[in-house]
Amino acid sequence: VVLAVRGVIQGVGFRPFVAREARRRSLCGSVRNARGSVEIEVQGASDTIDDFVTALRTAPPPLEIHRIEAREVGEQAEHGFRIAPSTTGEPVEPSLPADLAPCVECAREVHDAEDRRYRYPFTTCVRCGPRYTIVEALPYDRERTSMRHFAPCELCRAEYGDASDRRCHAEAIACPTCGPVLEFLDARGITLARADAALSAAAATLREGRILALKGLGGFQLLVRAADTTGVAELRLRKRRAEKPFAIMFPGIEALERVASPSEAEAALLLSPEAPIVLVARREAAAALGAAVAPANPRLGAMLPSTPLHALLLAELGEPVVCTSGNMSSEPLCTDLAEALERLAGLADRFLTHDRPIVRPMDDSVARVSCAGVELLRRARGYAPKPVARVGDDRVILALGAQQKSTVSLVQRGRLLLTQHLGDLGHPAALCLLERTVEDLLVFFAATPELVACDKNPDYASTRLAERLAERFAVPLVRVQHHAAHVAAACAEHALAGPVLGLAWDGTGLGDDGTIWGSESLVLDGALVTRAAHLAPIPLLGGDRAAREPWRSALGALWLLGEEVFERRAGAWLSASDLRVVRRALERGLNVVPCTSIGRLFDAVAALLGIRDRCGFEGQAAMELEYLAETSQEDGAYALPLSESDPRVADTASLLRSVLEDLDRGSARALIARRFHGALAAHACDVAQAVGLERVVLSGGCFQNGLLARSVRGRLEDLGFRLHTAQGVPCNDGGISVGQALMASRCEVPGTRHGSEAMRAD
Ligand SMILES: [Zn+2]
Ligand SMILES: [Zn+2]
Secondary structure (H helix, E strand, C coil): CEEEEEEECCCCCHHHHHHHHHHHCCCEEEEEEECCEEEEEEECCHHHHHHHHHHHHCCCCCCEEEEEEEECCCCCCCCCEEECCCCCCCCCCCCCCCCECCCHHHHHHHCCCCCCCCCCCCCCECCEECCCCCECCCCCCHHHEHHHHCCCCHHHHHHHHCCCCCCCCCCCCCCCCCCCCEEEEECCCCEEEEHHHHHHHHHHHHHCCCCEEEECCCCEEEEEECCCHHHHHHHHHHHCCCCCCCEEECCCHHHHHHHECCCHHHHHHHCCCCCCEEEEEECHHHHHHHHHHCCCCCEEEEECCCCHHHHHHHHHHCCCEEEEECCCCCCCCCCCHHHHHHHCECCECEEEEECCCCCCCCCCCEEEEECCEEEEEECCCCCCCCEEEECCCCCCEEECCCCCCCCCEEEECCEEEECCCCCCCCCHHHHHHHHHHHHHHHHHCCCCCCEEEEECCCCCHHHHHHHHHHHHHCCCEEEECHHHHHHHHHHHHCCCCCCEEEEEEEEEEECCCCCEEEEEEEEEECCEEEEEEEECCEEEECHHHHHCCHHHHHHHHHHHCCHHHHHHHHHHCCCHHHHHHHHHHHHHCCCEEEECCHHHHHHHHHHHCCCCCCCCCCCHHHHHHHHHHHCCCCCCCCCCCECCCCCEEECHHHHHHHHHHHHHHCCCHHHHHHHHHHHHHHHHHHHHHHHCCCEEEEECHHHHCHHHHHHHHHHHHHCCCEEEECCCCCCCHHHHHHHHHHHHHHCCCCCCCCCCCCCCCC
């Protein structure tokens, strides 16, 4: 019998597992990596083979079996069971293992003075270590990874060939004799120390308060002692990142628990092989640490060492470090030393690097645990490029995503793969990375797109690239409305085929009518999208600049309440002469776009409450409004009446009027913030009851607001609705490409092989 096994099985010890299970049952045959599958040829009694197949189906994690296909072949003379060389050729189902943090055994070995891998930072086995960041092509074998530059020594070779060894067929196998070597350099690129001495020198440099650039798994990171407020302030200055929270890496979970109180689920996530940055509640005692690292934020982005290199460095240092990407804000990571020395000049004092090439950049993932489970806010290391969904379509679909938090989705053979977070396309370097990532995907998985999907916004760099790709491959381009894509992303993840109500609440997205949307209640039914409800728009001044300048949203909100209110309050932000100019602009609609976005409404309320009128980073005002609302002892909700029209429109002016009345009355700002959140949760209920569909999907960047997500979900569930949220796919624009791919698959596009209305049941 020949078995073709598909799943996340290459590079995670599947072939040795198969060999062990076969030999245990005295079956003869072979196992080999093919492109996109693992092929097993096996001979023996049929019930023994059935038993063997059952064992394969229940393979332990990190193995993930998606499908096993069997076909009969004639008997061949085989003695014993062997791991055969890989084959290459046929098109593949896109699945590949992600990079995984050190397993327990590897973590133990590097701290064991008796072990031959003692203090060796590139220790891995079949269960852990680099994967996607070192793979150059499929199938996953050493000669097609960046480890091909290192010839294994005799001892490593023996372990690789020993079926009873944890490193049997560990493609990234290495040791101090044969593997990659550390190097410690000054800012001019002059080597100061090598190998183990480099590790100690790097720890010493951190102890002295310097900023270290570290070549991590997927790119250079900047490290500084977290407790060193001067050092952290210096890093902020150099990175030009005044207030945005930094993630902290702790040497171990005990060190983390001294300053934060992770729940059981959060601790499990921190300790998982994916080892993302997890948002955890900060302890009171950690106020000093938090003030510099995450100002005005009750949470910390915490992580544990994600590679043996990080583990060794932090163990030697014995305290937490700020660990942030080695770049200016939201540019892609530097991956090689020459680039890092140039781009990080002036940012880092010293460099700790090594000679294992990084094939593709990979940021740290960011996750949180909510009542729904684990939710990824940035999907990268540990998760990418694992498939996130199945799509009932055997066409090859390429979706290019949005402008911010760029990602790419590829559908091939019915499986949807989502790339890692690529950054904001406003940076030329991020656009280059997007182009490179698309080429990489197409070559890697031997994919030729039959459909290309993008946003409806013609100004997105991703849209322009999609247009060029559609032309190059002479295939149709499907433009998917931003908020429909948000809802569809969650539908794809949860395999929701029938009609759903989707609440797509976010900062900005181009609507079908050319205005800015962002409070959309959409009904998705196959390819059909109906706008069921939205908030009444506010006139938004200055377009894109409004996201950084909440006072612009506040002025729009005041204008909505009439001239008298506007005149009385707008002076808070404008001089008398500027006020006249703005007034004229609003009257004539010059440089003013109607905007239904809930993100901008958060900005407006934050500015009206005097919390913040300028943002240092995206979403800062809204975050502060959320944290303030959380401190309110009292609950409540402002009225937000919903019209009977089609689509239904919620009376934003009424809500804003209540906010101002409370403000004038001298009500606590925390309570006002709370009642504002309450109004939106009640609005969700009004819409859901008016639409009457059982399934409700929450998506869009506003649901990164934990309080909002919790209250909307809680109230809808109390009313009997079934809730789904984006979880493995980010609810922010990082998930847009997934939704675009699904919507494209649902479209009947003339000139393609076929479309498919519904999703195939798994
Ligand atoms: Zn391991
Ligand atoms: Zn070796």
